[in-house]
Amino acid sequence: MKLETIETDVLVIGAGPAGSNAAKHAAMGGAEVLLVDKKSEIGTPKRCAEGVSKNGLEKLGIKPSHRWIAAEMDRVRLVSPSGIDVWLNQENVHLPETGYNLERKVFDKHMAMDAARAGSQIMVKTLAKELTLKDDYVLVKAESMGNHVEIKSKIVIGADGPESRVGRWAGLKSTSKPKNMESGVQFEMVGVELEDTRAVEFYFGSVAPGGYAWIFPKGDDIANVGLGVINSMTSKNAYHHLLDFVRECKATQKAVSVEFNVGGIPVGGPLNEFVTDNVMLVGDAAGQVNPLTGGGIISGMQAGLIAGEVAANAINEGNCSLENLKEYETRWVEENSLSFQKYLKAKEYLLSLSNEELDSIARAFQGSDFERIGPMELLGKLVKVSPKAMVKLGKILAL
Known part of the structure; x- marks a missing residue:
């Protein structure tokens, strides 16, 4: 040569x-x-990630183009292990990685x-x-x-x-x-039955040990469906966790995969x-x-x-x-x-919670108007719902 x-x-x-x-x-x-x-x-x-915030693009001086925007997103649905959901609006709460779903x-x-x-x-x-x-x-x-x-x-x-x-x-x-590297896997799927095509969905708990599962809409009945796991926290690989999620999630039970993506996700800061x-x-x-x-x-x-x-x-x-x-x-x-320090603390807190604690917290915040809830009310709800979860949060914030 x-x-x-x-x-x-x-x-x-x-x-x-x-x-x-x-x-x-x-x-x-x-x-x-x-x-x-x-x-x-x-x-x-x-790669798996395709979500970006509108504010982030603006700060970079990048004008959105219809050529690479698959869908706009302004809502988030958080789903607990037993299916209890909490809805957040972009107008009320700062939501990283929401705004646009890209054609990466x-x-x-x-x-x-x-x-x-x-x-x-x-x-x-x-x-x-x-x-x-x-x-x-x-x-x-x-x-x-x-x-x-x-x-x-x-x-x-x-x-x-x-x-x-x-x-x-x-x-x-x-x-x-190893504890700071998630294994990410994702299907692009058609036939996804979404409750709201402008909402990105996150699923927490044992569905994805060490991480979470996601559904990012891409318009009509198309969506990215994936998850990230910490391998040391599970005996199954990420792909089999994803297969289980697709089978069990109501929105994806009739969906068909047209693409498969994998990648490592460094989450240790x-x-x-x-x-x-x-x-x-x-x-x-x-x-x-x-x-x-x-x-x-x-x-x-x-x-x-x-x-x-x-x-x-x-x-x-x-x-x-x-x-x-x-x-x-x-x-x-x-x-x-x-x-980034705040995000690390939040991640550590989420990982410390059991499925039952996640369900209890979701149940307490279900239907809440987050625009009107102050920090003390948030803490008060946590104490009332799960004193153990509050103790865990206190220990993490004190580090």
Whole structure:
């Protein structure tokens, strides 16, 4: 196979939303950028997550397009183990990962096209196989379209997903503990009998040990139906949990699967460090995923925006050291650490509850007007419903 050498300012490995946004903003800042992806077609196969908030897209400056929006969502239905449901409205409660359900394949490709329009070059079917840190650049060996390629870059941005190989090659601790990695599985189904086609549904309890099951509407009778589990908390694999859920859930009993997706979901919060000399990690590679919901599109794209800006500035200044790139990590942590800590606490609390406690809490809040319930009333309901659950919450909040 022929050996080719390519030189660039910034190499982005992985053309998901986080990587494409990093490439876009680095190019907008004047850097020479190359975005590579191991797949022949960007966006395929799709990952499980397809929900994003309207507010999140607005903050990123991305205008919604009918090309990649499958459905709008403004309500949430929370379902307890025995089927007791609680309804929330977007107007009354901030609901992460609700607003739009995406056509993820189209969305990812659209984001890569935006990077190209900003000036980034793109190479598909290009697999990074080795990374070596040199004195003032990074050498990446890859295989592209059947050819061996060497890429010399002043900065590498790793957007290569959970358990990032870019991170490991660069000496960053990018491996998640088993308890912090959910196995996600999902069907896209037709014939789903939804109670409300503008509501995303979440199912809690033993239906998905360590996580939850979801139904995301995509218009008409089509929906994404999936779940995430922590493998150490169950003797069954995620796929068999999903089969059980589809059989038992009233909405999916007559539905037919037309697509199957799998993927790891890092839910332990961001890595302690995701920057080193000449290298930055973004998105799932950096653990920038909501620990409670498992959603990471917006937070990853936000990271990509910051990393791209910092990379371009570093290139312009001629300083790609950790000291200069650390600004990216600092900015992202400042904007997200507080909310991520809250999501981690909430997840820990939910995992501590038994099926019976989840049912009791759902029963207490069923039909409640959340716009009129204050914090003290919420706590009062918890105490009345389940003193044990309240004690668990107190212990977690005191950590």
